[in-house]
Amino acid sequence: AQSVSQHNHHVILSEAASLELGCNYSYGGTVNLFWYVQYPGQHLQLLLKYFSGDPLVKGIKGFEAEFIKSKFSFNLRKPSVQWSDTAEYFCAVPDSWGKLQFGAGTQVVVTP
Amino acid sequence: ETGVTQTPRHLVMGMTNKKSLKCEQHLGHNAMYWYKQSAKKPLELMFVYSLEERVENNSVPSRFSPECPNSSHLFLHLHTLQPEDSALYLCASSQDRGPGGGSTDTQYFGPGTRLTVL
Numbered sequence: 001a002q003s004v005s006q007h008n009h010h011v012i013l014s015e016a017a018s019l020e021l022g023c024n025y026s027y028g029g030t031v032n033l034f035w036y037v038q039y040p041g042q043h044l045q046l047l048l049k050y051f052s053g054d055p056l057v058k059g060i061k062g063f064e065a066e067f068i069k070s071k072f073s074f075n076l077r078k079p080s081v082q083w084s085d086t087a088e089y090f091c092a093v094p095d096s097w098g099k100l101q102f103g104a105g106t107q108v109v110v111t112p
Numbered sequence: 113e114t115g116v117t118q119t120p121r122h123l124v125m126g127m128t129n130k131k132s133l134k135c136e137q138h139l140g141h142n143a144m145y146w147y148k149q150s151a152k153k154p155l156e157l158m159f160v161y162s163l164e165e166r167v168e169n170n171s172v173p174s175r176f177s178p179e180c181p182n183s184s185h186l187f188l189h190l191h192t193l194q195p196e197d198s199a200l201y202l203c204a205s206s207q208d209r210g211p212g213g214g215s216t217d218t219q220y221f222g223p224g225t226r227l228t229v230l
Contacts, residue, residue: 049218
């Protein structure tokens with residue numbers, strides 16, 4: 001079975017700080033990886049995804065994620081966060097049946 | 113207009129009530145999903161439909177009953193719920209579903225229905 005671990009449940013940081021959110025998964029047969037974001041009061045929406053090719057993926061709003069197959073990781077990064085990046089971030093990875101498994105989420109709060 | 117809409121946005125019901133949640137997608141997608149989002153827990157996939165065919169998640173109690181009359185509409189019928197069923201219920205759609213009932217296509221989510229069972 002697939003399990004998806006997000007190591008940080010809550011992150012608080014100041015504007016302009018760098019952000020890195022960890023995501024590890026257990027089933028290595030997949031190469032489709034996702035980060036979703038849920039801004040306060042808004043829908044869950046896709047931030048970025050990796051299907052193939054360059055393991056460094058660029059997403060919206062300056063986010064990027066790096067797929068490291070040997071480490072079963074797909075960490076999310078942003079060099080300089082803004083107050084508007086306050087949100088909950090979810091890593092999602094399909095299991096062996098193709099069903100998308102979500103991590104528990106990381107609540108990120110950016111203070112002005 | 114957003115691609116996936118859900119009604120109602122909030123619902124309070126007693127344990128003996130029967131209610132239904134509605135989801136509609138305007139994206140021309142073939143697959144639709146129900147998820148349960150509880151506090152401090154990962155999103156739980158409940159049901160998947162593709163072209164009106166259901167792929168059932170066996171761990172979902174029978175008090176939750178999905179219905180997909182066409183590829184644009186998805187319902188979740190609720191009856192004799194328990195307080196622990198209180199959660200945010202999210203609907204999503206994707207272009208297609210993958211093998212085993214899941215999907216690796218991007219999923220588009222609705223705003224959810226906040227359900228409280230008293």
